[in-house]
Amino acid sequence: MAKLLRVNLAKGQVHYEDVPEKYRLLAGRSLTSQIVLDEVEPICEPLGELNKLVIAPGLFAGTRCPNSNRIFIGAKSPLTGTIKESNAGGTVARKLAKLGIKGIIIEGKPASDAWNVLVIKKDEAILVPSQELVGLGNYKTMESLHESYGAKVGIMSIGQAGEMMLSAASVAVSDPDGLPNRHCGRGGMGAVLGSKRIKAIVVDDTGADDAIAEIADPEGFNEVCKEWTKTLAANTVGLKNFGTTNLVNPINAVGGLPVKNFSQGSYDRFEKINGQALAAACIGNGGRVGHACSPGCVVRCSNVYHDKDGKYVVSAIEFETVALFGSNLDIDNLETIARLNRLCNDYGVDTMDVGGAVGVAMEAGIASFGDEEAALDMVEQIGKGTILGRLLGNGSTITGKVLGVTRVPASKGQNMSAYDPRALKGTGVTYATGTQGADHTLGNGLPGRFGVDTNSKDQQVEISRKLQIMTAVVDGLGLCLFIGPMPPTMDTLVKVFSKYVGKDITLDELLERGKDLLRVEMSFNKLAGFTNADNRLPEFFSNEPLEPKGVVFDITPEELDAVLNF
Amino acid sequence: MAKLLRVNLAKGQVHYEDVPEKYRLLAGRSLTSQIVLDEVEPICEPLGELNKLVIAPGLFAGTRCPNSNRIFIGAKSPLTGTIKESNAGGTVARKLAKLGIKGIIIEGKPASDAWNVLVIKKDEAILVPSQELVGLGNYKTMESLHESYGAKVGIMSIGQAGEMMLSAASVAVSDPDGLPNRHCGRGGMGAVLGSKRIKAIVVDDTGADDAIAEIADPEGFNEVCKEWTKTLAANTVGLKNFGTTNLVNPINAVGGLPVKNFSQGSYDRFEKINGQALAAACIGNGGRVGHACSPGCVVRCSNVYHDKDGKYVVSAIEFETVALFGSNLDIDNLETIARLNRLCNDYGVDTMDVGGAVGVAMEAGIASFGDEEAALDMVEQIGKGTILGRLLGNGSTITGKVLGVTRVPASKGQNMSAYDPRALKGTGVTYATGTQGADHTLGNGLPGRFGVDTNSKDQQVEISRKLQIMTAVVDGLGLCLFIGPMPPTMDTLVKVFSKYVGKDITLDELLERGKDLLRVEMSFNKLAGFTNADNRLPEFFSNEPLEPKGVVFDITPEELDAVLNF
Known part of the structure; x- marks a missing residue:
């Protein structure tokens, strides 16, 4: 059975908890956001004792589903003040999944200024004092940790920016070469980790069982995934x-x-x-x-x-x-x-x-x-x-x-x-209305998607809404966005998810999961004090025509307010 | 008849307008806040073209009413994002009143980066190029302007901070010695003036008529004021x-x-x-x-x-x-x-x-x-x-x-x-719930007021409410707060205002004016996106007991939300 790992810095305790039934089919962004809503005071100081950092691999991490070994980090953001989720590839998600860890919750204010590394192995999870790493960048930090814990461990770490709690600080994730090149970059998740005085998290899956995911129909699941792997690579x-x-x-x-x-x-x-x-x-x-x-x-x-x-x-x-x-x-x-x-x-x-x-x-x-x-x-x-x-x-x-x-x-x-939101208006709508501040990964209205002219406002509100929902489906299953948050992928995910749960779900049910995730995030933001007045872009995008196309961002406030009105 | 002076930087125009009837009995903060609500887009960039700076003397400026020559500046604040009003003494208010200027509205984005001084005399109001003052502090600026325009002019100016649009920049007002020692200090009004490229405002009341205020019963008014002057000095x-x-x-x-x-x-x-x-x-x-x-x-x-x-x-x-x-x-x-x-x-x-x-x-x-x-x-x-x-x-x-x-x-x-809001809880309630960010001049629960222990939360919500309303009455008439925003002063103001308008008004009617002003400001803030979630103090005031009294700020969110619930 998968577990949650809770790290309480105030008490200096690390312990495992059972996964509540309501979290069973949540993972990635849907799990981080739900736990943040459930456990974090929305108006708290993001770098204070009441914020929590939640880390979760994707639902299909460790399986044969392509692009499923993605790691997600959520918290209240010191950059935006909203709920936040930022994800990356790298080697950690798969190892956590193998260890049966569905999520890590890091909470509380450390009793001292001393820094720690959280070390997670098959049979233990402990905080290890690590003052010697303080002041190091991510490259030297990971190099040092690989020396201590072996070349094969997965690592998440912060550099000087996270230590200083700068609000654009990222969390680095080791790539297959063991280097800190993958980043949960957005929203200052590194600052939140720094506020907990955690310099790094080392994940060692040595000895872990490979039978990880709770797939109802493993054979059907693998078959669908095999087929999808081919088309995805080709596309x-x-x-x-x-x-x-x-x-x-x-x-x-x-x-x-x-x-x-x-x-x-x-x-x-x-x-x-x-x-x-x-x-x-x-x-x-x-x-x-x-x-x-x-x-x-x-x-x-x-x-x-x-x-x-x-x-x-x-x-x-x-x-x-x-x-x-x-x-x-x-x-x-x-x-x-x-x-x-x-x-x-x-x-x-x-x-x-x-x-x-x-x-x-x-x-x-x-x-x-x-x-x-x-x-x-x-x-x-x-x-x-x-x-x-x-x-x-x-x-x-x-x-x-x-x-x-x-x-x-x-x-x-x-x-x-x-x-630029003037020339890519669907992305602009997402910047304005997205639950996490200006972020293309919440729903990116790229040229070519839905066959529209992105310079024109025509259909852009609807396109942003669709993309935000489909993106939430992908993130909410904890998959890499490059599978494409578009209708054909949704059809594939209906099949994959149906095999995973062992019953046929519909496209509508799948999309409802995306909407539910957005509702969770909007709930948090509302409690944190955000309103429609925050869902606007800076004035110069409306006033300064962007050359060479001479376009401005001309989506009206009323149109913006209708984007996520569900 | 009093006039409004409108300065449009986009057009480079300065012109007078009649005062709309609805503004006739407004002055000071009640006029600045009403005009800001009426004319400023609540979600605008405070340092952009859509914000406006409004300057208004008190209603009784130039009369025999004691402490009435106060100058008020309002705008959307670059510091707080809320509506803002900041006031000071000095020599400008009386001169504006003598010139029959009820308010100055400075609007628009200047067409060039060139700086100007707004010069207001009896028969003209013009923008004068003033590049030579750029980079000077307030002392040298006022010294130079006194050399150009005479020792007796009243001056408002900004220093280097306002030029740089720093969000804590003030507007200096010349004191009776001609020095920049009085400041509309709070909320970055100097940054807004700087965003309009106005380095200073020179007010020359030479030749102006002394018959200024539109007092219905001048004799009765002067009598009440004479009596009040004595008790105010004694107190x-x-x-x-x-x-x-x-x-x-x-x-x-x-x-x-x-x-x-x-x-x-x-x-x-x-x-x-x-x-x-x-x-x-x-x-x-x-x-x-x-x-x-x-x-x-x-x-x-x-x-x-x-x-x-x-x-x-x-x-x-x-x-x-x-x-x-x-x-x-x-x-x-x-x-x-x-x-x-x-x-x-x-x-x-x-x-x-x-x-x-x-x-x-x-x-x-x-x-x-x-x-x-x-x-x-x-x-x-x-x-x-x-x-x-x-x-x-x-x-x-x-x-x-x-x-x-x-x-x-x-x-x-x-x-x-x-x-400190932990030891002065009424002031703390005002910091949290006031319409303009943490500001004691919105309602200061000083020791001794209402005979309560300010270390205890007992009655502090009610006291803050009363003080915020009575302060709004004083500010809304454009008087100096040191007349005391307390019940005895309210009784005096009932008499003064009754003589001014020529009919007996009641205490309730007077207090309702204060509430109306707060409603205006709350309306603006709501449109700007503020909610109850913004009406909270930083966590450490609740978590860190303040020595030597060992007190924390223990007013609950529910109690805070009830402060200005009218």
Whole structure:
């Protein structure tokens, strides 16, 4: 039987609990959000004793379901003040599933300032004092922990940013190479872990049973998954070859690529930072594309970037990182972008919030757009903990406030992902109305989806609603979003989930699970004081036409209020 | 007939308008808040084109009513996000009243980055380019403007903080000595003025008619005011002799004086910074007490502080400044406190928000409590516009967020005044539920008021409600709060207002005016997205007993929600 692992820092206790029946079919985001709603005081201080950090693998982690070994972290966010969930690939989810751990709840305020590592093995789960790791970045932290606990353990850790409780701090998750390249990046989950004085979580599944998931019809389940694995691999060849930077071309083409702090929508040098350029650099310098970020991944959108001297830099460079550290700063040099990415991974901060913050700082005149050395210096200051560094590590909203910039591309305190809402209106609707601040992974209205023109407002409210619900279905089962939160995937998931529970469920029932998850999150936010007035985008998106398409964000307040009215 | 002066920066136009009938009996805070509700989009960016700054003198400004020459500024606050009003004495209100100006509305986004001074004379009101003043503090700004426009003009101006749009930036108002010592300090009104690129407002009442107020029964009005003037002077001798620092002793005695970032409630060296010590220093060094901050003031709580060499430093040193820069930072040296006060007046920032922010920065380890030179250096950085300086100039909430401090003594983004809510629970209730963030001037439950023990929660909800309503009556007539927002004053105001309007109004009708003003402000805040969830104090006030009295803030959420339920 799966268990919940509860870590109480106030008492210094770690113990297992049975899983309540109501949580049995929840996992990933549906479990983290439900526990946060059930156990966290909505108006609590996010970095105080009343917040809790909840970690949960996907429902199908450890099974033959493709892209199912995903790890989810939830809490009240210090960045947005809303409920939050952030997920990543890596090696931890599968190991937790093998150990029969359905969720980890980290709660309470530590009695002392001393730091700990939570070590989870087959027969024990303990807090180990770890003062020697304090001040280390994620790369050295994981290296040290691999030395202590073996090369095969899975690790989650925070860098200096999480220790400083910067509100854009991430939680790093070890990738199949044992490196901290996968991040639960959004919403400051690393700051919450830092507030609990947990530097890392080590998961060792040695000796664990492989019979993990409680599948009612294992044979039928495996059959459906086998079939799906083939079609999924066939449908995601672009991601495998070019990674998520495959999006540079189409996003630039619709005029939605952020340039110079969201002041233009297409970049004259996009071909220097697009998927083709990145793949050529990865392969040319001795890195690779088609890298899997977690066991069981068939999409393989990750890549490994080496510098021009052939030295390993980072894995994986994502579209959002390329856009927000690249075109958004007028930087067209992939090598510099890779170094910025590496720094963020090391310090443990979200590349989107920091890229956005550096853009705002450049608009404030702290440095010029295009100044690569200044960008590197600014991000290095996060690791050093200077005042400017801490400012940037708190994201673009705080940075704008302190530096007197009102053109801040954020919603509910969180920087937008690399899709300008004026040119990608469905994504804009999601930024405004999503339960977790501006986040494309809540429902991304990409060009081509539903065959509409994303520059036009036509159908965009409905599209955002559909995508938010289907995304909640995917997240709520704890799967990787790159299976595609779209109708064909829903049909597949009906089959997979039916085999898992041993009875035929309908598409409507599946979608209702997504709606239920959104209802849970909206309930928390309402109790935390959020209203429709918070579901708006900054004024400049309505007032400043975005070139070259000349578009503004023209979804009305009334239309926004109708998006999640269920 | 009184007029409204509208300044539209987008069009570069200044023009007069008739006063709508519904505004006829509104003035001060009741006029600023009503216009803000009527004209400002509640969810607008406070430093953007949609916010408006409204300036209004009191209803009785220019009359023989004591303490009536008060100036009020309202807008949506960049500090709190709520509606905001901040008022001061000084020489401007009376001159505006003499010129027949009931209110000034400053709106729109300036077409260029160029700065202007708004010059108001009897026969013209114009925007005068003033690039030469940019970068100057308030002292040099006013000195320069007096040179240009004469010694007798009244001036409002912003310093470097307002230019940088720091959200704790104040608007300085010239005192009877022509110096920028009176401040509309709270809520960042200086940042809003800075966002409009208005460096100063010069008011020259030369040639203006003295027949200003529209009093229905001038004789009866003057008679009531004459009588009131005598009793008011007799009842405020303590304020005249010791200024507002008269409060150090009683606030320390009830254990509510902030010490080391609100971690203790009484200060072992309080006698080095109390009213007696300040009066002795003022008089001993060639300054004075009993100074009037505005014409017609009979309370005379202001003082003039000279340093040990007899050189002028600042006027007036207030209780809240002494407490937040003194005991709150463990600084017991009045000379240092005076210098900190002078710096804040010069840069144009609120001493409460900056004092609170420096306390938070000291808790973060940026400097040690008690380090006077470090405190001076930190505040000087505001004027220099360093990153740390800009951080502090945005107040304690942002400072705490960036530096990772959760013990931040603030509500809705605004630092508490110098009254710990655990020991002064009525004031605490006001901090939580007030329409403008933590602000004692919304309803201050001082020891002695209503004869209750402020350490006990008994009656404190009701007391806060009464005080908030009576304060709204006083502010809504545009009078100085030191007439006392208490029942005897209400009885006097019934008489004064009756004579003004020429018919007998009742006490209930007067109090209803206060409630109406609060309703206006609550309406705006509701539209701006505020809910009861925002009406709470930080957790540590409930969890950390405050020594020496061992008290916590124990007013329940339900009790808080009942405070302004009308």
